[in-house]
Amino acid sequence: xxxxxDLIVILALALNFVALAVSRVxxxxxxxxxxxxxxxxxxxxxHGPGIHEILLxxxxxxxxxxxxxNLLFHALREVNIQREIxxxxxxxxxxxxxxxxxxxxxxxxxxxPLAAEHSGLLLVPASLATVLTGFLILTTRQKAIVLxxxxxxxxxxxxxxxxLLLEAMPVLVEAGVLLDLFTAVFVMGIIIHHIxxxxxxxxxxxxxxxxx
Amino acid sequence: xxxxxxxxxxxxxxxIALVVPSDAWxxxxxxxxxxxxxxxxxxxxxxxxxxxNTLSLRPWFELDALGKLFLAYLSVxxxxxxxxxxxxxxxxxxxxxxxxxxxxxVALSAMTLMILSQHLGLMWVAMEATTLATGPLxxxxxxxxxxxxxxxxxxxxxxxxxxxxxxxxxxxxSAVRVxxxxxxxxxxxxxxxxxxxxxxxxxxxxLLFVGYGTKMGLAPMHTWKPDAYGxxxxxxxxxLAGGVTSCAFLAILRVYQICSLSSAAGSARGMMxxxxxxxxxxxxxxxxxxxxxxxMLAYSSVExxxxxxxxxxxxxxxxxxxxxxxxxxxxxxxxxxxSAGNIHxxxxxxxxxxxxxxxxxxxxxxxxxxxxxxxxxxSPPFGPFLSEFTIVNAAFSTGQYPTAGxxxxxxxxxxxxxxxTVLAVVQGPSPELASPDVxxxxxxxDGMRTGLPIxxxxxxxLLLGLYIPPQxxxxxxxxxxxxxxxx
Numbered sequence: 001x002x003x004x005x006d007l008i009v010i011l012a013l014a015l016n017f018v019a020l021a022v023s024r025v026x027x028x029x030x031x032x033x034x035x036x037x038x039x040x041x042x043x044x045x046x047h048g049p050g051i052h053e054i055l056l057x058x059x060x061x062x063x064x065x066x067x068x069x070n071l072l073f074h075a076l077r078e079v080n081i082q083r084e085i086x087x088x089x090x091x092x093x094x095x096x097x098x099x100x101x102x103x104x105x106x107x108x109x110x111x112x113p114l115a116a117e118h119s120g121l122l123l124v125p126a127s128l129a130t131v132l133t134g135f136l137i138l139t140t141r142q143k144a145i146v147l148x149x150x151x152x153x154x155x156x157x158x159x160x161x162x163x164l165l166l167e168a169m170p171v172l173v174e175a176g177v178l179l180d181l182f183t184a185v186f187v188m189g190i191i192i193h194h195i196x197x198x199x200x201x202x203x204x205x206x207x208x209x210x211x212x
Numbered sequence: 213x214x215x216x217x218x219x220x221x222x223x224x225x226x227x228i229a230l231v232v233p234s235d236a237w238x239x240x241x242x243x244x245x246x247x248x249x250x251x252x253x254x255x256x257x258x259x260x261x262x263x264x265n266t267l268s269l270r271p272w273f274e275l276d277a278l279g280k281l282f283l284a285y286l287s288v289x290x291x292x293x294x295x296x297x298x299x300x301x302x303x304x305x306x307x308x309x310x311x312x313x314x315x316x317x318v319a320l321s322a323m324t325l326m327i328l329s330q331h332l333g334l335m336w337v338a339m340e341a342t343t344l345a346t347g348p349l350x351x352x353x354x355x356x357x358x359x360x361x362x363x364x365x366x367x368x369x370x371x372x373x374x375x376x377x378x379x380x381x382x383x384x385x386s387a388v389r390v391x392x393x394x395x396x397x398x399x400x401x402x403x404x405x406x407x408x409x410x411x412x413x414x415x416x417x418x419l420l421f422v423g424y425g426t427k428m429g430l431a432p433m434h435t436w437k438p439d440a441y442g443x444x445x446x447x448x449x450x451x452l453a454g455g456v457t458s459c460a461f462l463a464i465l466r467v468y469q470i471c472s473l474s475s476a477a478g479s480a481r482g483m484m485x486x487x488x489x490x491x492x493x494x495x496x497x498x499x500x501x502x503x504x505x506x507x508m509l510a511y512s513s514v515e516x517x518x519x520x521x522x523x524x525x526x527x528x529x530x531x532x533x534x535x536x537x538x539x540x541x542x543x544x545x546x547x548x549x550x551s552a553g554n555i556h557x558x559x560x561x562x563x564x565x566x567x568x569x570x571x572x573x574x575x576x577x578x579x580x581x582x583x584x585x586x587x588x589x590x591s592p593p594f595g596p597f598l599s600e601f602t603i604v605n606a607a608f609s610t611g612q613y614p615t616a617g618x619x620x621x622x623x624x625x626x627x628x629x630x631x632x633t634v635l636a637v638v639q640g641p642s643p644e645l646a647s648p649d650v651x652x653x654x655x656x657x658d659g660m661r662t663g664l665p666i667x668x669x670x671x672x673x674l675l676l677g678l679y680i681p682p683q684x685x686x687x688x689x690x691x692x693x694x695x696x697x698x699x
Contacts, residue, residue: 111411112411113409118388131378147367151371151374154371154374157378158374158378165381165385168333169396170331176337177333183344184344187344188363191347191362191366204363206356207364208360209357210357210360210364210439210443
């Protein structure tokens with residue numbers, strides 16, 4: 001069972017690098033959706049099929065794997081943007097930074113002592129690495145829709161860490177977190193729609209009028 | 213039951229606001245909902261026996277001492293802003309206010325939920341809901357600039373608060389690490405605070421402080437603030453600067469309460485000290501020669517959020533000072549944002565290149581803007597003077613002379629920096645209404661509906677500077693006692 005968990009976690013890590021390397025927004029949405037789905041399986045894989053675990057898995061796969069990607073595909077069709085062409089840091093450099101970030105995450109989680117039952121788990125370093133990947137995308141990309149995807153990757157990383165604490169997070173709170181995530185993407189989607197109408201482009205470089 | 217009503221009544225009123233067809237009548241729901249909310253809060257605090265003594269819906273909700281103070285303050289502030297709303301929205305008849313009204317009420321419900329929650333996860337959900345409910349309020353003007361401000365507010369706010377969720381998990385893990393049962397209920401965490409794993413707890417505080425600090429607008433996570441407050445209608449600015457940021461402060465206080473009972477207390481206080489002073493310094497730098505008077509108010513908010521966490525970091529009577537300052541700052545900010553909103557409306561500009569002589573054109577708003585500036589910069593006899601004095605006093609009496617010195621120097625710098633802009637706005641020759649300088653709403657004059665709520669807020673600021681009612685004093689003392697470190 002532990003090996004299966006590690007396999008999923010490694011897959012999720014690999015998807016981080018896919019997300020850093022691709023320029024086609026469509027591929028990026030697919031990568032983030034797949035990451036959401038495989039992570040959504042983890043509650044059942046790790047803790048067995050209890051009611052709490054099943055609800056969390058189904059909810060996560062539904063929201064992160066189906067609802068949110070569809071929202072984003074819809075936004076993409078409307079705005080007619082296919083690629084992130086002008087990242088502030090190019091794709092090769094992004095990959096290198098991603099690799100460095102993953103290394104740092106492993107070192108950092110080495111400094112935080114884990115409980116005996118969790119020692120040796122890949123989950124904690126992978127979670128931090130995914131959070132850093134999300135940050136990297138948020139800081140180096142310009143297209144509003146890509147930034148939303150960076151936020152989703154960041155959230156996936158946090159979700160991974162949360163798996164160690166299923167008993168502390170009641171189902172209702174988990175549901176609230178997912179609902180907030182959905183609403184956040186929904187509201188951001190509306191704003192993206194308006195950005196596109198106002199500037200005829202989806203790039204946040206136009207959003208630079210407000211400064212000192 | 214009473215607690216559930218506090219959360220559900222505004223939510224139900226939001227639903228009503230969505231179905232009321234008339235843009236003219238809908239805004240009156242806002243003061244109505246705010247008055248009902250304030251009535252319920254008063255009942256919960258002063259006559260709990262009438263409500264059947266049910267101030268807790270265990271284990272999820274409880275109105276504890278901190279909650280009482282924050283809820284009472286929020287409810288008063290919200291009512292002041294909502295009294296202003298119908299007059300303001302009547303001037304904005306050109307667009308529908310359906311979403312605007314509904315979102316204001318959802319935000320009230322979410323903030324109340326946040327204040328009442330006793331579970332870190334639930335509190336997080338409520339805080340994020342507050343962000344999402346207030347985001348669209350910024351976009352009320354539907355122009356490219358407000359679009360940019362809304363986008364930054366939503367993205368930076370959501371990312372910041374995502375870090376707070378990671379911090380929440382770290383906090384829970386600090387219990388798992390030492391073999392305790394994991395829990396995210398505050399009362400349980402406070403009981404075991406001394407036993408929690410120190411390294412995880414420290415990491416948790418950093419993430420939670422940065423995360424909720426982003427929502428509070430502490431430097432260097434404040435970058436969304438000038439844009440958001442600059443572009444938002446004055447009413448929304450007042451609500452963000454007084455309400456939403458205060459909720460984020462409450463979240464930090466609750467986490468600090470846990471840390472203060474553990475070995476992480478020192479590092480938590482150190483971090484709050486650094487960020488508090490940094491926020492004041494950043495605000496001082498950006499307020500000098502600030503030409504946009506609404507952005508100036510945003511930096512003033514950065515400054516005062518810094519003062520709040522600094523007061524807690526200083527400790528002792530400083531905690532009392534910080535909690536009192538929370539109220540003084542919020543009320544004074546509502547004076548400043550609402551009067552600035554009136555001036556902006558009349559002139560059609562918020563740059564001091566175009567706006568001058570406001571006191572002649574708008575005698576009431578101009579005077580209140582000036583009085584608000586005197587109050588917020590700590591001039592006697594207004595409330596903020598008293599609370600800032602308490603904080604300085606706490607620093608001196610505990611021997612933290614460098615802190616006290618820096619605090620006073622920064623306050624003086626801000627007084628001068630802010631004064632240049634404020635005086636440029638209110639003084640000088642008043643433009644003719646028909647002149648090309650005045651491109652705003654030519655029909656706008658000071659009136660009762662857009663003036664009285666500001667006078668009410670200003671009167672409260674003055675009152676708090678002269679006399680603190682014993683009930684309020686007790687509430688602040690009880691709340692501060694929760695954060696007192698047993699030395």
